[in-house]
Amino acid sequence: MIPAMEATIAVTGLRKRFGPTQALDDLSFTVTPGQVTGFVGPNGAGKSTTMRVVLGLDTPDAGRALIGGHEYRTLKHPLSHVGALLDAAALQPGRTARNHLLWLAHSQGLGARRVDEVIRLAGLETAARRRAGGYSLGMRQRLGIAAAMLGDPPVLMLDEPFNGLDPEGIVWMRGLLGSLAAQGRAVLVSSHLMSELQDTADHLLVLGRGRVIADTSVRELVAAASGDRVTLRTSERSAVMTLLARAGAVVASTDRETLTVSGLAAERIVALLTADGVPFSEVSAHRATLEEAYMELTRDAVEFRGAGARSGSTERADGSSAEEVVR
Amino acid sequence: MTTTIAPYRSQAEGARAGFPQLLRAEWTKFRTVRGWMVGLLVAVLLTVGFGLLSANGSHRSCSGPSGDVACPSPPVGPGGGMVTDTFYFVHQSLTGDGSITVRVSGFSAPEAWAKAGVIVKNGTGQGSAYAAVMVTGTHGVRMQYDYTHDQAGLPGAVSSSSPRWLRLTRSGSTLTGYDSTDGSNWTRIGAAQLAGLPSTVQIGMFAASPDSVKTLSQGIGSGGASSSPTSATATLDNVTLQGGASGATWTGSMGNRDGSPAGGGSVQGPTGGFQQDPGTGAFTVRGSGDIAPAVGGAAGDGQAVERTLVGTFAGLVVVVVLGTLFITAEYRRGLIRTTLTASPGRVRVLAAKAVVCAGAAFATGVVAAAVAIPLCTHILKANGNVLYPVGLLTEVRLVVGTGLLLAVAAVMALAVGTILRRGAGAVTLVIAVTVLPYILATASVLPTGPSEWLLRLSPAAGFAVQQSLQVFPQVDSFYTPVNGFFPLAPWAGFAVMCGWAALALGLAGHLLRRRDV
Numbered sequence: 036m037i038p039a040m041e042a043t044i045a046v047t048g049l050r051k052r053f054g055p056t057q058a059l060d061d062l063s064f065t066v067t068p069g070q071v072t073g074f075v076g077p078n079g080a081g082k083s084t085t086m087r088v089v090l091g092l093d094t095p096d097a098g099r100a101l102i103g104g105h106e107y108r109t110l111k112h113p114l115s116h117v118g119a120l121l122d123a124a125a126l127q128p129g130r131t132a133r134n135h136l137l138w139l140a141h142s143q144g145l146g147a148r149r150v151d152e153v154i155r156l157a158g159l160e161t162a163a164r165r166r167a168g169g170y171s172l173g174m175r176q177r178l179g180i181a182a183a184m185l186g187d188p189p190v191l192m193l194d195e196p197f198n199g200l201d202p203e204g205i206v207w208m209r210g211l212l213g214s215l216a217a218q219g220r221a222v223l224v225s226s227h228l229m230s231e232l233q234d235t236a237d238h239l240l241v242l243g244r245g246r247v248i249a250d251t252s253v254r255e256l257v258a259a260a261s262g263d264r265v266t267l268r269t270s271e272r273s274a275v276m277t278l279l280a281r282a283g284a285v286v287a288s289t290d291r292e293t294l295t296v297s298g299l300a301a302e303r304i305v306a307l308l309t310a311d312g313v314p315f316s317e318v319s320a321h322r323a324t325l326e327e328a329y330m331e332l333t334r335d336a337v338e339f340r341g342a343g344a345r346s347g348s349t350e351r352a353d354g355s356s357a358e359e360v361v362r
Numbered sequence: 363m364t365t366t367i368a369p370y371r372s373q374a375e376g377a378r379a380g381f382p383q384l385l386r387a388e389w390t391k392f393r394t395v396r397g398w399m400v401g402l403l404v405a406v407l408l409t410v411g412f413g414l415l416s417a418n419g420s421h422r423s424c425s426g427p428s429g430d431v432a433c434p435s436p437p438v439g440p441g442g443g444m445v446t447d448t449f450y451f452v453h454q455s456l457t458g459d460g461s462i463t464v465r466v467s468g469f470s471a472p473e474a475w476a477k478a479g480v481i482v483k484n485g486t487g488q489g490s491a492y493a494a495v496m497v498t499g500t501h502g503v504r505m506q507y508d509y510t511h512d513q514a515g516l517p518g519a520v521s522s523s524s525p526r527w528l529r530l531t532r533s534g535s536t537l538t539g540y541d542s543t544d545g546s547n548w549t550r551i552g553a554a555q556l557a558g559l560p561s562t563v564q565i566g567m568f569a570a571s572p573d574s575v576k577t578l579s580q581g582i583g584s585g586g587a588s589s590s591p592t593s594a595t596a597t598l599d600n601v602t603l604q605g606g607a608s609g610a611t612w613t614g615s616m617g618n619r620d621g622s623p624a625g626g627g628s629v630q631g632p633t634g635g636f637q638q639d640p641g642t643g644a645f646t647v648r649g650s651g652d653i654a655p656a657v658g659g660a661a662g663d664g665q666a667v668e669r670t671l672v673g674t675f676a677g678l679v680v681v682v683v684l685g686t687l688f689i690t691a692e693y694r695r696g697l698i699r700t701t702l703t704a705s706p707g708r709v710r711v712l713a714a715k716a717v718v719c720a721g722a723a724f725a726t727g728v729v730a731a732a733v734a735i736p737l738c739t740h741i742l743k744a745n746g747n748v749l750y751p752v753g754l755l756t757e758v759r760l761v762v763g764t765g766l767l768l769a770v771a772a773v774m775a776l777a778v779g780t781i782l783r784r785g786a787g788a789v790t791l792v793i794a795v796t797v798l799p800y801i802l803a804t805a806s807v808l809p810t811g812p813s814e815w816l817l818r819l820s821p822a823a824g825f826a827v828q829q830s831l832q833v834f835p836q837v838d839s840f841y842t843p844v845n846g847f848f849p850l851a852p853w854a855g856f857a858v859m860c861g862w863a864a865l866a867l868g869l870a871g872h873l874l875r876r877r878d879v
Contacts, residue, residue, distance in 0.1 A: 042370050068370065087699070087878070090699075090703050091702075091703075091706050092699055092702060092703065092878065092879050093878040093879075094878060107706060108706040108707075109706075110706065111379055112379045113703065113704065113705075113706055114703075114704055115372040115374060116372070119703055121696075121699055121700075121703075122696045122699065124695070124696065125695050125696035125697045125699060125700055126695060126697065127391075127395055127691060127692075127695060127697060128695075129395045129396060129397050130391075130394045130395050131394065134390065134394035135394075137390055137394070138387045138388070138390035138391045138394065139387070139700070139704055141383060141386045141387040141390050142379065142383055142384055142386075142387035142701075142704040142705050143379050143383070143704065144378045144379045144380075144383045145374060149374050182700070185374065186372055186374050187372045187373045187374035188372055189370035189371060189372060218370050219370035220370040
């Protein structure tokens with residue numbers, strides 16, 4: 036009987052040093068059930084290290100990581116508490132996918148019936164009796180998901196599960212993660228590509244240099260990043276820029292025909308352009324992509340750190356912007 | 363924020379996740395890699411194959427008047443072991459109880475274990491039961507019986523100024539030996555029960571001197587031996603027979619060649635003879651040969667059963683590779699993380715892996731030995747070879763021991779693989795401490811001294827468990843590794859190997875628990 040357990044991952048004050056690198060630097064966060072939490076940050080930010088610490092594979096120098104209030108190493112049926120996918124390539128090439136799942140199942144006291152269930156869940160029915168060595172990366176990811184789902188765990192922790200998936204696979208993975216969260220599970224998904232988490236993650240944990248830079252809901256983050264900007268499409272770029280700048284707006288050109296306007300509401304822009312007879316084909320409230328929101332967030336983080344470390348990086352960050360700003 | 367949802371509860375419940383489940387998981391892991399199962403089969407085939415090669419190349423034939431003939435089979439003693447039973451025997455019949463007493467006043471013996479004295483024997487056939495009290499070249503007075511038994515009596519050499527009195531009494535099937543320096547104060551040496559001794563036996567005096575055996579060369583490549591016959595001469599007087607002896611004529615015979623006291627014509631072999639001084643009644647008995655257990659190795663002309671297991675080292679190499687891969691393949695692929703995520707008790711994981719490795723290797727060794735021993739024995743015999751007979755228990759020890767040898771080697775490989783986390787390095791290291799010392803010590807590469815130390819200290823000591831040849835202190839021979847004699851007793855040698863494996867496993871468990879994976 037698996038005792039009922041809170042579906043959470045709680046990490047407090049984790050520190051971990053590898054030689055000269057401080058991989059985790061006083062890291063604290065909580066992953067709550069019922070939503071997909073995106074775990075993002077540049078390579079080397081500490082995402083994989085955190086996951087290894089949570090799974091008891093790496094010992095932290097300080098701090099602790101708990102699954103539903105318990106240390107991972109004390110769990111009796113660990114796979115019924117946490118399903119993890121760390122490295123989809125971690126397979127013995129000569130062993131079939133089904134046999135890989137079979138030994139995992141046996142270690143938890145589970146039988147072949149459960150193995151066949153997760154094979155169906157991962158859509159591997161036709162390939163399950165083939166050697167894993169011949170699997171594509173996408174198939175390995177599916178096998179990894181099957182392994183993570185063996186114990187039907189309330190907590191899932193997946194490291195880069197979208198890697199190597201074909202478009203169909205990405206759609207499948209998004210649907211699966213969403214439905215698992217909807218069942219009340221805590222789902223932590225790491226990625227270094229924001230676009231993968233678009234429309235998937237409900238919550239975002241942003242890591243940088245072993246610290247939490249942001250712990251925010253995706254909806255709020257995107258709203259904040261979108262601001263009150265308006266996207267405007269026109270063939271008369273310079274005329275529009277002059278007109279709107281005179282009205283007090285900040286106008287940036289995104290490409291040859293598109294401008295991003297902030298400081299003026301969409302209705303007011305339409306009125307101004309109509310009054311002056313400037314042609315335009317589209318005016319819409321701008322909605323930032325998750326990627327844009329993330330870039331903005333991490334740029335701030337870079338500036339924040341830069342201010343402490345060396346002055347002048349603020350200018351560098353602005354100067355490197357490709358945007359052409361007219362006031 | 364999303365609305366609160368009831369926490370999810372796992373629907374997949376394992377009955378239990380204890381050590382048996384872990385064991386089953388590790389066994390599933392092992393058996394589902396086809397290459398590894400094929401590896402076990404290869405280990406069996408190599409072990410048997412090397413045995414077959416060796417057996418096929420081993421021929422023995424004896425020349426007779428009309429070309430090669432089958433060699434006569436050597437005599438077997440009452441204990442079932444092969445024996446040497448050619449000595450010069452001056453005897454007469456004894457019916458019922460009785461005794462013989464003599465004084466040995468002179469003994470000229472070239473060999474330490476040359477012997478002369480009194481004996482009661484169940485006929486003159488080779489291999490028959492006997493008990494004897496004797497003086498020896500350098501080992502003092504001894505009482506010996508049924509070839510393998512040896513008890514010490516008075517020490518010291520025999521001369522006319524320091525004679526030895528010997529007495530052997532028969533009472534039913536019990537023979538008791540005594541010695542004395544003066545003929546009046548007797549000391550009991552020991553007693554022998556010769557089961558099934560008939561009423562009428564042969565009683566008398568004997569002399570024997572084993573062949574002088576020398577190694578052909580020293581150092582590198584030593585191992586060959588040459589032997590040349592020797593003979594010993596004893597002077598025995600004050601001969602007293604009591605009880606149911608005929609008391610008349612003494613007959614001299616050499617081994618099983620009754621009635622030919624001067625030896626058997628042109629055949630070079632044991633010789634002997636006797637004279638009785640008509641004046642003093644003293645006997646001079648001269649004899650060569652020996653009455654003793656047959657000892658294997660270069661000095662013997664039989665084959666040891668373990669000869670059929672020479673291929674064990676090859677099977678061991680394969681098993682070492684598999685034992686190493688069982689853990690290093692996981693490190694190489696990153697699968698170790700999956701394993702330790704499923705079973706966070708790391709020492710338990712290592713223990714389960716060790717049990718699976720040991721079990722697979724044990725089965726491999728047992729099957730290989732159970733096939734190789736009868737198959738190669740059959741071929742050896744068909745090629746005219748004589749095998750030293752071994753008891754059922756010894757045969758079982760050889761079969762089970764071969765399995766245990768492979769099992770412990772596999773566990774050691776697993777442990778070293780865990781410590782080093784590199785397959786190639788671990789395989790090299792384990793082979794360098796097991797197979798390499800074994801080959802250096804037994805294939806006449808190293809001199810005897812270093813060879814014996816290697817087989818005492820290194821894990822290769824475990825190969826001793828395959829030794830069936832017995833060491834007999836009462837027979838001088840080359841009890842060296844080259845001749846198939848290990849310096850440690852079978853289970854002692856195996857214990858040394860187990861010690862090394864336990865050490866490696868302990869270190870592996872410690873490191874596995876401490877390290878990040």
